Amino acid sequence: MAKDRPVYMGPRLRRLRRELGLTQADMAADLEISASYVALLERNQRPLTADMLLRLARTYKLDMAEVAGDGGAEQTARLQAVLKDPMFADIDLPQLATGDVAVNYPGITEALLRLYTSYREEHLALADRDAGADAPPQEDVADPVAESRRFLAARRNSFPLLDDAAEKLATEAEAEGGLIAWLKAKHNLRVRRLPSDVMAGSMRRLDRHRDAVLLDDTLDGASSAFQLALQIAYLEMRKLFDAILKDGQFAGESGRRLARRALASYGAAAILMPYTAFAKAVEARRYDVEALARQFGASFEQTAHRLTTLQKPGQERVPFFFLRVDPAGNVSKRLDGAGFPFARHGGSCPLWSVHRVFETPREVVTQWLELPDGQRFFSIARTVTAGGGGWGAPRVERAIALCCAAEHAHRLIYTQDSPPPAPTPIGVTCRLCHRSQCMARSAPPIGRDMLPDDYRRTRAPFGFADG
Numbered sequence: 001m002a003k004d005r006p007v008y009m010g011p012r013l014r015r016l017r018r019e020l021g022l023t024q025a026d027m028a029a030d031l032e033i034s035a036s037y038v039a040l041l042e043r044n045q046r047p048l049t050a051d052m053l054l055r056l057a058r059t060y061k062l063d064m065a066e067v068a069g070d071g072g073a074e075q076t077a078r079l080q081a082v083l084k085d086p087m088f089a090d091i092d093l094p095q096l097a098t099g100d101v102a103v104n105y106p107g108i109t110e111a112l113l114r115l116y117t118s119y120r121e122e123h124l125a126l127a128d129r130d131a132g133a134d135a136p137p138q139e140d141v142a143d144p145v146a147e148s149r150r151f152l153a154a155r156r157n158s159f160p161l162l163d164d165a166a167e168k169l170a171t172e173a174e175a176e177g178g179l180i181a182w183l184k185a186k187h188n189l190r191v192r193r194l195p196s197d198v199m200a201g202s203m204r205r206l207d208r209h210r211d212a213v214l215l216d217d218t219l220d221g222a223s224s225a226f227q228l229a230l231q232i233a234y235l236e237m238r239k240l241f242d243a244i245l246k247d248g249q250f251a252g253e254s255g256r257r258l259a260r261r262a263l264a265s266y267g268a269a270a271i272l273m274p275y276t277a278f279a280k281a282v283e284a285r286r287y288d289v290e291a292l293a294r295q296f297g298a299s300f301e302q303t304a305h306r307l308t309t310l311q312k313p314g315q316e317r318v319p320f321f322f323l324r325v326d327p328a329g330n331v332s333k334r335l336d337g338a339g340f341p342f343a344r345h346g347g348s349c350p351l352w353s354v355h356r357v358f359e360t361p362r363e364v365v366t367q368w369l370e371l372p373d374g375q376r377f378f379s380i381a382r383t384v385t386a387g388g389g390g391w392g393a394p395r396v397e398r399a400i401a402l403c404c405a406a407e408h409a410h411r412l413i414y415t416q417d418s419p420p421p422a423p424t425p426i427g428v429t430c431r432l433c434h435r436s437q438c439m440a441r442s443a444p445p446i447g448r449d450m451l452p453d454d455y456r457r458t459r460a461p462f463g464f465a466d467g
Contacts, residue, residue: 010044011106013056017042020060031055075109076102077313082116114247120154122249147255149334151248152262156319157335158311159266161240166270169236173271179228183213187235191228193217196393203227206234218389222299226268233267240267269306272298279310279317286413287318289380289402290364301384304402308335318411321377321403323348324384327358332398340377340403341428349426349433350440354381354401361397366414368406370423372433376406380414436464 017027017038024042028035031052040046056062076099083093102109173182183189189206193215199205204227205214213231215224241263250256273296285291293303301324310317321340324333325348334342342348348355353367361383369377381401388395409415427433430443437460444450444462 008044008103009048010042013038013048014042015106016056016060030059075106078102078113079109081313082113085116117154117247118249144250144252144254144258147250147252148258148262151250151255151259153336156311157266157308159244159263159309160312161244162237162263162267163270163275163309163312165237165240166233166267167274167276169232170271170274173232179225179232179271183228183232189213191215193224196390204231206231216389218393220299220389222293222297222302225272225297226299226302229268229271230264232271233264237264237267265305266309269298269302269309272296272302273306275310275312275315278306279312279315282307282310282317283411286411286416288413289382299384300382301400304400305333305335307402318404318408321401323354323401323403325354325399325401327397327399329355341371341375348429350442351424351426351438352381352401353379353424354399357381357383357399358397364414368409368420368423369403369426372425372427372435376423377403378406378409378412378415378420379403380412436460 017024020027022030024038025035028038031038032055033052037046041048041052079102080095080098083098169182172186173179176182176185180191183191188211190211191213194217196216196218199214199216202214203216203219203223207214213228215227219227241260244263245256245259248256248259250259278292278296281292281295285295287307289300289303289307292298293300296303298306304320305322307317308320308322311319321342322333322335323331323342325331329348331348336342352369353365357363357365364380364382367379367381369379371377379401381399383397383399386396386398387393404412406420409420425435425438427435427438430441431446433441434445435441439460441461444464450462450464
């Protein structure tokens with residue numbers, strides 16, 4: 001029988017000792033071993049035996065799982081994901097060596113991960129500035145929406161710490177009998193539904209004086225559940241939000257607040273759709289958004305949004321790009337986990353079906369897409385409704401689009417019935433697209449010479465020199 005691999009946890013042991021405010025001699029006395037042996041353990045020159053793990057747990061009243069941890073599995077997976085970036089392609093980085101670094105030097109690993117995340121944020125910020133270079137000069141004012149989007153994109157909209165915390169909360173709530181019962185048992189808060197005029201425009205309020213969570217009574221079941229989960233996220237995850245936001249780069253408080261709101265919504269969705277159960281369900285139902293929404297009691301938009309977050313190291317699912325637009329083409333939400341080159345400034349391509357689904361409300365429309373550089377994607381789009389809930393209540397129609405790279409499309413239920421048709425040729429945005437015969441073009445591309453109308457007219461709105 002093969003022997004178990006020795007467990008070396010020197011850096012973790014050193015961190016634990018320092019958190020407890022102990023010297024090596026103090027810990028040695030507590031554990032009834034020599035100070036030199038503690039030093040050897042901390043330098044990974046001796047493995048941590050099962051007997052020593054038990055001594056640590058008993059002496060310092062620690063959870064055994066907390067002491068043993070996961071052997072650096074999560075840190076290893078995160079580091080390996082980062083090292084897949086194309087800029088490291090010419091470096092020989094064996095997986096075994098990556099694992100050794102993550103396990104034996106967790107501090108250095110965390111420093112590298114933070115540095116890479118900071119690099120990604122700066123990279124996205126530069127892309128925003130470059131994309132807007134041809135725009136009229138404006139005051140140099142930070143855009144809080146752009147800051148929040150960069151913060152999420154740099155982390156691929158994946159926050160495993162929130163996923164883990166949400167799973168624990170979901171388990172507790174289920175054992176208690178649901179979110180309402182959990183709020184009463186844990187925080188002595190009852191849930192009351194009140195008319196919209198009493199709520200004065202709020203969907204949810206926390207009334208500390210009456211120990212109640214107040215909900216607008218026009219909210220449907222999915223929206224009510226989400227608002228309760230959102231309240232729980234704000235009550236239970238504040239310290240996690242602070243820890244995650246600490247590494248973000250924000251020029252002003254508005255960007256930080258928007259990012260915090262995004263993290264709270266992430267936490268709420270993770271409570272309603274716990275990572276492990278949801279990740280298992282998406283494979284079983286082959287990413288059928290409507291079926292998943294029914295299974296978890298969520299809306300189409302909530303479910304589609306949650307699909308973009310399934311990038312937990314070691315448990316990754318299909319990476320998606322998410323977009324929400326109104327009939328005028330205004331983008332109100334964008335999350336990129338699939339590398340889709342959506343235009344950060346200006347409109348997207350009018351040939352993309354997300355702009356046409358308003359003609360077929362509530363119907364899922366699929367489409368294969370091809371960009372000018374040959375990249376192919378698969379898209380599903382459908383309209384969703386916000387508001388309403390009573391006669392005369394205002395409603396807003398928006399369209400949701402989910403995109404994944406063509407290489408992942410075979411895993412989706414939407415592609416199972418027939419071979420893929422010819423993809424629709426689209427561009428990122430008209431100003432960057434050089435498809436000369438596109439009838440839907442709204443502006444000439446940057447850097448192309450226009451042809452004079454007096455000697456040649458083309459079928460396309462703009463004629464410009466080829467080559």
